[in-house]
Amino acid sequence: MAGQQRRAVLTITEQARRAQIVRAAIDTIAETDYARASFAAIARRAGLSSTGMISYHFQGKQDLITEVMRTVLADFAAFVVARTAPGTAAEELAGFLLANSEFLREHRHHLVAMLRIQAAAPDSADLAGLAAADRAQLAELLARGQRDGEFREFDTDLMAGFVLSLRNGVITRVAAEPDFDLAACTRELLATVRAATER
Secondary structure, three states, X not given: OHHHHXXXXXXXXXXXXXXXXXXXXXXXXXXXXXXXXXXXXXXXXXXXXXXXXXXXXXXXXXXXXXXXXXXXXXXXXXXXXXXXXXXXXXXXXXXXXXXXXXXHHHOHXXXXXXXXXXXXXOOOHHHHHHHHHHHHHHHHHHHHHHHOOOEOOOOHHXXXXXXXXXXXHHHHHHHHOOOOOHXXXXXXXXXXXXXXXXX
């Protein structure tokens, strides 16, 4: 396949083209849905002359979607790190949730696309691995809070899933209602998670 024959090191032009395609895929999925995000739709969004330009850079839709998820999570991680100062586990958990809200406000398409991909392809090994890594990092933060005596005893993996489900619920609401009061929802999210975790 063309994707398999690419050089290991991409040129600056190739990197820019891949990034352009990924951005177009994110916007297409967020504005329509996963099923409608065909190569043709993504090519139109990116202003490409043919779908062959996508096929050159990606071996298929799954390859592209995996790169979309990696990009969304990498962008989100950088956003969170830039806005979360080291502190107690409770402070970092609150910072994580606030950063989620800020990222959703500033990069709505990223998180809406992520949620739609996860809903449409729950059995994908690549996507499951990325989601599991995100959940594991949150579980480790919760475990640190327990070790430090900030959080009550609970199953950290289950709680991480609970917190992420709440976060995803906010994304779902904002996806359906772009004018939804995100600030009020964020306050309730913080209060709920604090009540569920702290001693």
